[in-house]
Amino acid sequence: MRILVIGSGGREHALAWRLARAGHQLLAAPGNPGIEAVAECAAIGVAEHARLVELAVGRKVDLVVVGPEAPLVAGLADELRAAGVMTFGPGALGARLEGSKVFSKQFFARHRIPTAPFTVAATVAEADAAVERISALGASGVVVKADGLAAGKGVVVAHDAGEARAAARAMLEARRFGDAGATVVIEQRIAGREVSVLALTDGTRLEVLPAVEDHKTIFDADRGPNTGGMGTVSPAWITDAIQSRIRSEILEPTLRGLRAEAIEYRGVLYAGVMVEPSGTPYLLEYNCRFGDPETQPIMARMRGDLGAVLLGAARGEMPVGALAWDARVAVCVVVAAAGYPDAVRTGDPIGGLAGIDGEVTVFHAGTARRADGQLVSAGGRVLGVTALGLAVDQARAKAYAAVDRIELAGKQVRRDIGARPMIP
Numbered sequence: 001m002r003i004l005v006i007g008s009g010g011r012e013h014a015l016a017w018r019l020a021r022a023g024h025q026l027l028a029a030p031g032n033p034g035i036e037a038v039a040e041c042a043a044i045g046v047a048e049h050a051r052l053v054e055l056a057v058g059r060k061v062d063l064v065v066v067g068p069e070a071p072l073v074a075g076l077a078d079e080l081r082a083a084g085v086m087t088f089g090p091g092a093l094g095a096r097l098e099g100s101k102v103f104s105k106q107f108f109a110r111h112r113i114p115t116a117p118f119t120v121a122a123t124v125a126e127a128d129a130a131v132e133r134i135s136a137l138g139a140s141g142v143v144v145k146a147d148g149l150a151a152g153k154g155v156v157v158a159h160d161a162g163e164a165r166a167a168a169r170a171m172l173e174a175r176r177f178g179d180a181g182a183t184v185v186i187e188q189r190i191a192g193r194e195v196s197v198l199a200l201t202d203g204t205r206l207e208v209l210p211a212v213e214d215h216k217t218i219f220d221a222d223r224g225p226n227t228g229g230m231g232t233v234s235p236a237w238i239t240d241a242i243q244s245r246i247r248s249e250i251l252e253p254t255l256r257g258l259r260a261e262a263i264e265y266r267g268v269l270y271a272g273v274m275v276e277p278s279g280t281p282y283l284l285e286y287n288c289r290f291g292d293p294e295t296q297p298i299m300a301r302m303r304g305d306l307g308a309v310l311l312g313a314a315r316g317e318m319p320v321g322a323l324a325w326d327a328r329v330a331v332c333v334v335v336a337a338a339g340y341p342d343a344v345r346t347g348d349p350i351g352g353l354a355g356i357d358g359e360v361t362v363f364h365a366g367t368a369r370r371a372d373g374q375l376v377s378a379g380g381r382v383l384g385v386t387a388l389g390l391a392v393d394q395a396r397a398k399a400y401a402a403v404d405r406i407e408l409a410g411k412q413v414r415r416d417i418g419a420r421p422m423i424p
């Protein structure tokens with residue numbers, strides 16, 4: 001098949017790498033220097049819908065895989081389908097599961113999907129009242145979420161009611177996230193351990209992928225501000241019993257809910273789940289696309305023809321059980337640029353990649369090629385160093401050995417990816 005992957009991050013490099021290994025011919029837009037090794041890249045941005053549709057039609061691609069959430073929320077998949085292009089990714093209606101926290105929380109409530117108690121607020125007075133109501137439910141804390149997309153920064157886990165009120169005010173009054181924060185969701189914090197569970201769907205069937213644990217903050221031991229994700233481990237620590245509850249209590253009711261609301265959903269349902277110490281899973285949020293850096297370890301372990309499964313999903317006839325999994329554990333350690341996640345410094349030369357091979361794959365994210373050919377940093381998360389090992393400790397050791405060879409001035413790396421016990 002000829003497959004067009006849209007996006008330019010580590011997730012898209014991992015997807016293109018896996019699809020190319022299954023023998024498909026890859027196009028990417030815009031891609032990055034890592035993706036260039038496996039795909040022909042077109043310099044078209046993810047917001048340039050008309051040009052992307054023209055590329056897909058003009059190059060007669062068999063399938064488009066849309067990587068990031070922004071073009072999905074903005075309706076790119078609908079435009080591609082309207083032009084007759086097979087597309088893996090939900091349309092704008094389905095993408096509201098990620099694009100609007102208000103829509104998604106109300107959807108969870110409508111379909112009895114376990115989630116934290118919440119209130120929607122559009123004014124400071126409503127927010128103050130909501131913080132009071134949610135605080136009264138228990139001492140676990142209050143979470144404030146901007147309704148719209150905020151580049152992964154729109155969620156504040158407040159330590160007390162005052163902090164929660166201030167966070168809501170910053171979104172509603174000071175418009176910290178622009179219009180994305182014109183409405184907020186205020187909800188109870190659930191205490192537990194988080195896990196990402198991604199499922200492929202054609203709107204009827206589910207192919208639940210092995211669970212992944214992400215490490216969201218910039219510093220070790222979950223300290224510092226949140227990032228898009230600093231490293232991942234798959235399979236994650238959850239038991240088969242917990243995985244099965246996530247499927248039956250969260251993913252299956254979601255699919256039934258989407259169908260009941262006549263929303264055709266062909267893409268990834270990525271559930272961000274908090275598992276209480278008792279083993280009870282609560283849905284924190286949905287993303288409407290592959291996770292980043294969750295996709296890197298998933299693709300490292302995947303066997304079988306992903307292209308055939310994604311095309312099947314795009315057609316509404318997804319084969320289930322066609323993918324197989326390497327028995328080894330995969331660990332992805334993100335190498336981030338100086339300043340990330342705030343004022344990112346770019347343009348630093350990257351070295352030390354030659355000679356990294358074997359069971360380690362370096363997925364490019366924020367990289368660019370200078371006119372003289374030098375690879376340089378071009379974004380916050382620069383590389384995703386992904387290693388396979390018989391056990392998590394072996395995978396970690398290989399990933400960190402490769403990370404330590406990589407030269408990047410001011411590089412930031414968490415040293416504790418995969419260090420937490422693999423038990424609930």
Ligand code: GLY
Pocket residue numbers: 152214228229287290291292293294
């Ligand atoms: N790793 C978190 C995300 O993809 O949103």
